């Protein structure tokens with residue numbers, strides 16, 4: 001009798017499936033001519049797998065935060081700790097001059113920077129790291145880097161919450177400036193997504209991207225105005241800061257608390273230009289190679 | 298009705314990099330460029346599989362079977378030609394894909410199910426039946442790291458089967474797991490088929506292919522060699538194996554010294570009820586088998602060594618032995634000699650081949666090798682693995698032991714499956 005039970009459950013599943021599917025013929029689930037997918041094909045595949053993005057992001061989130069003891073606490077503590085250390089080191093030891101409220105300046109810049117750094121580090125290797133999945137079943141590979149862009153938003157949310165809670169304590173009253181966070185987060189996500197899409201595609205082929213990215217992130221932070229205000233800089237350093245796609249983002253975050261120090265419009269335009277170029281490049285890389293990434297895994 | 302799977306002029310090329318491409322080195326030009334080989338894994342393949350058909354793909358290692366499977370599953374795209382598959386594809390290579398040890402069974406079902414193309418609502422509705430099928434019960438809310446490997450595989454398989462695929466792609470994965478689980482898998486596949494699903498099976502297990510598949514494709518070096526009934530394709534497969542084994546069996550590590558010995562006939566013989574030995578292709582497990590090898594010496598030989606190798610269907614060596622160390626005797630130039638090898642066929646059911654080689658007595662060179670001869674072992678369907686150790690099962694009781702099953706007491710009686718060829 002026990003042997004019949006699975007059969008019965010299978011039959012119920014089958015009949016409910018027939019009800020769902022109705023009489024329409026099954027769609028073409030694989031329709032490939034040559035190896036390139038094309039932007040349209042990629043868009044259709046992403047749409048068809050849109051729920052998977054949410055489910056993979058939730059999985060990543062659960063694995064990262066919920067199961068680890070004090071997981072959420074770490075998500076809060078780490079960025080705050082890192083920002084505080086930087087604030088102390090650079091204000092007391094390096095004597096960085098900043099008009100006012102240096103700790104809040106560092107904390108608001110770090111909120112954006114840490115999101116970018118975490119998402120880029122995780123996202124650039126995501127297709128290779130997910131090879132267990134991607135070599136055995138098809139779904140648009142672009143979902144894997146996008147999952148990183150999405151899950152790290154949780155950490156960003158937490159740091160922004162800490163920022164808002166801590167600023168008054170550190171002597172910065174927050175007001176209408178907070179609305180700058182909205183464009184700040186939007187531009188941050190666009191720039192991050194651009195870099196992550198390009199790096200994740202390249203990393204499938206160039207396996208040293210992993211190291212290139214971590215080395216780049218280390219140096220990059222020093223040409224991003226998270227530690228010192230860009231107003232203090234001159235020459236090539238200043239040029240680098242102005243060309244840096246993250247300057248606009250970080251300055252939007254500064255604008256929400258202690259106020260921006262460079263022309264916001266110019267810096268944000270630079271960020272958006274970078275984002276546009278990188279997103280176009282990233283999407284075309286992914287649509288060209290979506291179905292052949294698995295060959296290299 | 299249109300085909301469930303339609304391949305037109307499909308070719309797939311892989312690039313094998315001798316060293317992993319590196320961005321820094323290629324930018325700094327330390328090397329003149331990345332060294333690479335290009336391989337055509339599948340070439341010029343046209344194929345139609347009808348809805349509801351069960352289709353098998355066989356071939357040697359590296360013949361392109363897995364590549365064909367990934368093409369059908371849409372995991373990779375063809376370099377040339379077109380692949381169309383109608384309906385939802387569930388590759389059984391995807392059993393348990395995306396399972397994370399830290400997540401509970403339930404959470405993993407959602408991840409795995411949506412990877413296989415189910416919506417949240419569909420999974421909601423099927424969850425109960427998935428849990429039932431996998432027989433994991435209350436463990437569904439336990440992280441899967443606490444599962445036994447059996448539970449893990451069952452849960453993975455339950456999700457795959459509840460994805461209600463129109464096209465199910467099955468591979469060697471079914472060769473793992475215990476016997477009961479394999480039987481269960483095959484039962485489910487039959488049920489799916491009777492509900493109209495197309496099954497594509499890629500396997501070395503010729504027995505399973507023979508049982509399950511109506512039509513079988515034989516691939517060799519990426520090219521289709523034969524498409525037909527399982528028997529036809531398997532026969533063609535043996536031709537391919539024989540043709541290639543001439544090279545591989547010679548790889549005894551010894552240099553080949555031609556024109557000293559010629560091997561003529563190699564025959565597998567089995568006894569009938571009256572004790573007469575006949576040439577045969579079918580052997581009852583546990584019975585005596587004779588191997589008869591005829592050869593001719595071209596030059597005078599003081600002594601020689603006859604070696605035999607029994608190979609499994611996938612080309613693995615099941616057994617190898619020779620007369621090395623024991624004199625066979627002298628053979629004069631132009632003389633014929635016949636070697637007889639008798640062995641007890643302690644092998645599980647399946648297709649085997651026996652290859653014969655003649656070496657010099659000093660084991661420095663190989664003088665001749667014969668194309669392998671295949672034979673089929675019947676009668677021990679429940680045995681898995683490489684060798685049949687003929688375990689006698691008994692039950693220990695207070696008053697002694699009661700025999701449950703003793704294969705050696707039933708074997709030896711030749712069955713009606715013997716035939717002349």
Ligand SMILES: Nc1ncnc2c1ncn2[C@@H]1O[C@H](COP(=O)(O)OP(=O)(O)O)[C@@H](O)[C@H]1O
Nearest residue numbers: 295311312313338357358359360361362363364
């Ligand atoms: N991702 C890959 N990259 C490079 N070469 C590959 C890749 N996959 C398969 N090959 C090559 O393609 C050929 C066919 O392999 P495969 O399809 O795995 O054969 P089979 O499944 O019949 O053993 C082999 O020579 C193999 O080395």
